[in-house]
Amino acid sequence: MPSKMSPDLSLQCGDCPIRHRAVCARCDSDELSLLEDIKYYRSYEAGQTIVWSGDRMEFVGSVVTGIATLTQTMEDGRTQMVGLLLPSDFVGRPGRDSAAYNVVATTDLVMCCFRKKPFEALMNRTPHIAHRLLEMTLDELDAAREWMLVLGRKTAREKIASLLSIIGRRDASLRLIGTVDGMSFELPLTREAMADYLGLTLETVSRQMSSLKRDGVIELAGKRQVSVPDFDRLLEEAGEDSDGGLVA
Amino acid sequence: MPSKMSPDLSLQCGDCPIRHRAVCARCDSDELSLLEDIKYYRSYEAGQTIVWSGDRMEFVGSVVTGIATLTQTMEDGRTQMVGLLLPSDFVGRPGRDSAAYNVVATTDLVMCCFRKKPFEALMNRTPHIAHRLLEMTLDELDAAREWMLVLGRKTAREKIASLLSIIGRRDASLRLIGTVDGMSFELPLTREAMADYLGLTLETVSRQMSSLKRDGVIELAGKRQVSVPDFDRLLEEAGEDSDGGLVA
DNA sequence: CGATACTTTGAGCGCGCTCAACAACCGTGG
DNA sequence: CCACGGTTGTTGAGCGCGCTCAAAGTATCG
Missing domain, CATH: 1.10.10.10 (Winged helix-like DNA-binding domain superfamily/Winged helix DNA-binding domain)
Known part of the structure; x- marks a missing residue:
């Protein structure tokens, strides 16, 4: 039974709310239809863990709606958040097959997922995707370094x-x-x-x-x-x- | 007058000590010669500032030998290091024209520099470079997140x-x-x-x-x-x- | 209603900071 | 040769910020 807030899970990319900010932002309509072929939506409830650190990653994807957190935990339970994922942010790391962090939905959340292998293959043929991902990763690195000043000093x-x-x-x-x-x-x-x-x-x-x-x-x-x-x-x-x- | 440790500043890329780890690692010999055309070496002494935060970046490049640090400083002088640059690490951010951090040589150091504009143009035509840079940036992001746990907890x-x-x-x-x-x-x-x-x-x-x-x-x-x-x-x-x- | 999750507030302690003195190790020059 | 200033590192004494432990308050839901 769909909740009152659930988005249309057969959304066309052209109508996607994160179309202009996500990893697909630079794609033309041909490239978009290639992505459309391998994408699928997945919903999570608030509090649900999307990925466990160390697990094999079968997919990568974008947060469409909702908020998720990236966290690391020490053996004794001390926890540090290392990323806050908002709509349009990318989850997963092409080129690595196990997750390095826990990903947890803090609100109800919808992800636009791509199976990892086809996405990697497509990325290698589609510079627009690779370039956008590089740009987003550089932004995340800047944000992480900004937080290092906050945490340390x-x-x-x-x-x-x-x-x-x-x-x-x-x-x-x-x-x-x-x-x-x-x-x-x-x-x-x-x-x-x-x-x-x-x-x-x-x-x-x-x-x-x-x-x-x-x-x-x-x-x-x-x-x-x-x-x-x-x-x-x-x-x-x-x-x-x-x-x-x-x-x- | 060259110091006793100064490397050959007319080094061929094929003989470069960081050839297999730097941003050029994936390049074939054709691509390498394109990079070779726009590269130049630059030496810094221990303690010298390579880039000031806020300054216009004219070049990007790789650390060839020596060690540099990336730091952020608050108005009252509190300082946080946000990166440690070892040989093969990349300096600068394609797509942004002012530096976000101070880059300081902590030892005598040699950089392999590329003027920013030609490098960006070459990167857009050369997926091998863009892919390697993405890979390196993802590694740096992982390292930064590892440090967030250290700093915070x-x-x-x-x-x-x-x-x-x-x-x-x-x-x-x-x-x-x-x-x-x-x-x-x-x-x-x-x-x-x-x-x-x-x-x-x-x-x-x-x-x-x-x-x-x-x-x-x-x-x-x-x-x-x-x-x-x-x-x-x-x-x-x-x-x-x-x-x-x-x-x- | 009670159950659960989240938040606020209080009391006291200890880790890491502040301020300070001193030690070790240079290169420089009388 | 030692005197010297400068840089870097070590160690001590005391304090205060943020943690720990504890209790009570608030909101939502069955």
Whole structure:
């Protein structure tokens, strides 16, 4: 029985919501129909594990709707999130056949999957796909390095402010608006997931959220809805040079 | 006046020490000669900054000999290393024209440079180059995510042991040997650089090095020469499941 | 209603930072 | 030859941020 939010699982690529951002973004209509031949959709429920670290990967694909996390876990249970996958983000690594991380759906989620072998073959014949994947991987590498600074050198308060500013920015870019003052967005993560992202405990996350609220940097409606009266103030709290915020 | 260690700056690609690992690894001889036409060598002294963050990048290229670091710095001086560049590693990002990080030579260093525009044009015509760059970027992303776990969740002692085990492994792979007990290698980093890599202070690095030495996990000859009597013991200290260490 | 999951808040402790002094090891020059 | 300044590394004392352990509050759902 399909849930009320379930997308049409026989979606045509031309109508796909992530058509212009995903690994297929650069493909022309001929290339798209080749992809269309080998794709299939798959749905996951919130909390479900999509891939276990170490498992054989049979497919790669793109997140169409929903949010997933990439996590690493040590033997004693310490967990670090190493990636946050939003719609259009790519899952899987061509050229490697076992997964290096756990992939977990944090919301209900739909993936556009390609069996790994046919996708690799197609990628080798289709520079548009390979180039787009390179571009996306370079962006992810930049994001990972940005997080290394956050993890290694920022205080708990700065970490929280950094996370909020990044989610706020992503949300604004999805809605094609700037980082307006008074912006408001929904946190797609639990306190524990935030802690795993930031290398903190969930108690510390909660305390710092309360502190930022007390100091007027953010406002909270419920646990998840965040609004930011002054985005530059948030950037200051994140320890970033908010020199206008004008990116050329 | 050439220094005693300076390599031949008119090196043919066929004789290049990084020929089989760098971005050109997959190229056939025709493609190689196209690269040869646009390449030039450039030398840097230890301590010299190769690229400043924010600067316009005129070239991309490969480290031929020597070691460089990628670092990010906050306004108040807090510094985080986000990459360690060894021979064959690629510097620069095709498709972006300003550098995101500082690149600093930590030893005397030689780079094989390509002017950015011609390289990008060649890459678009040469899938072998694009594929190799994708492969290298995916490897770097994995390494960055490995470091996120280290930075976010490991103790100071585990961080030091992790760094030593990685440098030891790299050294062993360069010399085409396994991680033998009694292995010995030279640390290419100062205590401060280690601290910047691990998100620690240099004092903490020094204390943990002394502690690992006191406990017999490592032996030190001078400040930089490290030997490891029992590699599995080092991995345990790093918090890694040393289940044989047999990578399939 | 109770059950479960998520969050907040409090109290106390310990790891890693801060500040400081000192040691070891250069190359340079009187 | 030792004196010297500079760089790099070691070690000590004390403190504070973020963790640990604990309890209570809130929201959703059967």
